[in-house]
Amino acid sequence: xxxxxxxxxxxxxxxxxxxxxxxxxxxxxxxxxxxxxxxxxxxxxxxxxxxxxxxxxxxxxxxxxxxxxxxxxxxxxxxxxxxxxxxxxxxxxxxxxxxxxxxxxxxxxxxxxxxxxxxxxxxxxxxxxxxxxxxxxxxxxxxxxxxxxxxxxxxxxxxxxxxxxxxxxxxxxxxxxxxxxxxxxxxxxxxxxxxxxxxxxxxxxxxxxxxxxxxxxxxxxxxxxxxxxxxxxxxxxxxxxxxxxxxxxxxxxxxxxxxxxxxxxxxxxxxxxxxxxxxxxxxxxxxxxxxxxxxxxxxxxxxxxxxxxxxxxxxxxxxxxxxxxxxxxxxxxxxxxxxxxxxxxxxxxxxxxxxxxxxxxxxxxxxxxxxxxxxxxxxx
Numbered sequence: 413x414x415x416x417x418x419x420x421x422x423x424x425x426x427x428x429x430x431x432x433x434x435x436x437x438x439x440x441x442x443x444x445x446x447x448x449x450x451x452x453x454x455x456x457x458x459x460x461x462x463x464x465x466x467x468x469x470x471x472x473x474x475x476x477x478x479x480x481x482x483x484x485x486x487x488x489x490x491x492x493x494x495x496x497x498x499x500x501x502x503x504x505x506x507x508x509x510x511x512x513x514x515x516x517x518x519x520x521x522x523x524x525x526x527x528x529x530x531x532x533x534x535x536x537x538x539x540x541x542x543x544x545x546x547x548x549x550x551x552x553x554x555x556x557x558x559x560x561x562x563x564x565x566x567x568x569x570x571x572x573x574x575x576x577x578x579x580x581x582x583x584x585x586x587x588x589x590x591x592x593x594x595x596x597x598x599x600x601x602x603x604x605x606x607x608x609x610x611x612x613x614x615x616x617x618x619x620x621x622x623x624x625x626x627x628x629x630x631x632x633x634x635x636x637x638x639x640x641x642x643x644x645x646x647x648x649x650x651x652x653x654x655x656x657x658x659x660x661x662x663x664x665x666x667x668x669x670x671x672x673x674x675x676x677x678x679x680x681x682x683x684x685x686x687x688x689x690x691x692x693x694x695x696x697x698x699x700x701x702x703x704x705x706x707x708x709x710x711x712x713x714x715x716x717x718x719x720x721x722x723x724x725x726x727x728x729x730x731x732x733x734x735x736x737x738x739x740x741x742x743x744x745x746x747x748x749x750x751x752x753x754x755x756x757x758x759x760x761x762x763x764x765x766x767x768x769x770x771x772x773x774x775x776x777x778x779x780x781x782x783x784x785x786x787x788x789x790x791x792x
Contacts, residue, residue: 473657482632484599486606490632496615498650499629506640510536517544517563522750566596569769580608601701618736621663675704680777725787735771
């Protein structure tokens with residue numbers, strides 16, 4: 413081999429994988445593509461004998477994340493994508509196409525409702541939004557072209573726990589697929605796939621990643637549907653970057669520890685807030701799992717409380733338009749997550765200017781409670 417010039421050496425200075433020992437953690441495969449020895453080797457990829465070609469299609473880090481969440485959910489396959497919404501979109505599009513119909517719960521995260529009612533509807537996919545707490549309402553909404561029932565295991569922000577068994581029974585009766593967003597419960601508390609749900613989605617940005625430093629999503633389920641979902645992720649370019657997949661997978665390792673502490677904290681905070689005359693209603697589920705009931709507490713402040721003063725009175729609890737980090741945060745649904753809903757839609761959900769969603773962190777539960785009650789007291 414001829415001697416290389418400096419300009420060539422500086423480009424081709426990678427250490428070959430054969431020269432590196434076995435890493436304890438999965439390395440970050442921060443590459444846009446993978447190399448091949450010859451054209452026969454390229455053809456081996458398309459024959460299924462070589463796993464990786466191009467990171468938009470396949471990467472060890474994104475594959476590891478999809479498989480890890482699938483394993484925790486008790487599902488055979490999973491695919492990671494660039495965000496929770498992209499994972500939801502890929503899952504839905506693995507079932508429905510133009511001319512098909514979705515029946516979705518009315519109390520979904522606002523971004524998901526917008527995906528269904530604005531974006532997917534522009535693809536020619538029809539929908540009906542109904543109250544999923546009513547079995548009759550669900551059945552009455554089913555049409556000849558209905559293909560999918562869509563809901564959340566714990567709804568956002570009012571924390572209604574979905575009746576998964578009832579949903580699966582309705583779907584089987586009408587030969588439909590089911591899809592559940594399990595973000596708030598996480599597989600630590602619930603595994604909808606093991607209860608008969610076909611697809612389970614996560615905004616892995618939230619509890620899967622757990623540290624507010626990554627945006628990612630995962631959908632898991634039947635192998636045939638996940639294969640179709642993966643085709644949508646690849647074809648629509650909503651793949652997750654290797655580094656973000658690595659970060660999410662790193663966060664996933666402490667999911668059980670975080671959810672245990674955050675759920676215990678949330679239960680304590682909810683019970684303490686219920687004692688305040690300045691809080692009209694505390695939303696916190698009590699029938700999720702023997703391991704806990706989740707880490708979100710939603711409150712409706714009394715009408716004599718000044719909401720703006722409440723938010724300004726918070727110190728180390730910050731206003732953040734998301735949830736699930738290790739720090740306790742608050743959000744204002746009508747201004748963020750459900751901003752795009754009409755006044756009528758928010759009214760139907762019981763959402764008004766006094767509703768505040770609290771994402772409980774891993775701090776001392778009494779400190780969280782003291783901070784919230786002090787802000788409420790200052791705002792009355």
